[in-house]
Amino acid sequence: xxxxxxxxxxxxxxxxxxxxxxxxxxxxxxxxxxxxxxxxxxxxxxxxxxxxxxxxxxxxxxxxxxxxxxxxxxxxxxxxxxxxxxxxxxxxxxxxxxxxxxxxxxxxxxxxxxxxxxxxxxxxxxxxxxxxxxxxxxxxxxxxxxxxxxxxxxxxxxxxxxxxx
Numbered sequence: 001x002x003x004x005x006x007x008x009x010x011x012x013x014x015x016x017x018x019x020x021x022x023x024x025x026x027x028x029x030x031x032x033x034x035x036x037x038x039x040x041x042x043x044x045x046x047x048x049x050x051x052x053x054x055x056x057x058x059x060x061x062x063x064x065x066x067x068x069x070x071x072x073x074x075x076x077x078x079x080x081x082x083x084x085x086x087x088x089x090x091x092x093x094x095x096x097x098x099x100x101x102x103x104x105x106x107x108x109x110x111x112x113x114x115x116x117x118x119x120x121x122x123x124x125x126x127x128x129x130x131x132x133x134x135x136x137x138x139x140x141x142x143x144x145x146x147x148x149x150x151x152x153x154x155x156x157x158x159x160x161x162x163x164x165x
Contacts, residue, residue, distance in 0.1 A: 053110035054103045061099055065092040 043049070050056060069089050103110070 052107060053114040054107040057110055058100075058103055061096055065096055068092050 051059075069085075069092060
């Protein structure tokens with residue numbers, strides 16, 4: 001079978017190229033529609049996807065700033081309350097203005113830091129799981145196997161009584 005269509009017209013070669021281009025566009029369109037439908041399905045099932053690490057940091061800074069600004073301090077009393085609240089708002093604003101340019105200049109940095117944190121967490125989990133396997137694999141107590149012991153550790157060590165009352 002040939003992929004070419006029979007040439008019935010004098011511009012038959014041009015018609016074949018147009019059909020192939022149309023098929024490619026149809027395939028790309030169908031793939032895009034399927035992808036959009038799958039994203040919509042996942043969005044309804046799981047909620048909106050998380051943003052980049054920089055966007056998440058910006059959201060964290062904003063929410064912490066809002067919480068600190070709304071915080072009423074009962075320790076400062078009614079007289080110092082408004083002044084203290086103004087100082088807190090000013091400090092929060094300064095912190096936001098210091099963090100925002102860093103986020104704007106280096107948005108990929110936070111993605112890399114998040115990936116590095118995930119790698120460190122995976123390495124830690126691996127180490128802990130390996131150690132737990134070694135601990136749980138010890139079914140027998142070394143004292144039960146007739147291994148020589150030096151006698152240390154059998155008696156209670158020098159301790160000090162602590163009165164909790």
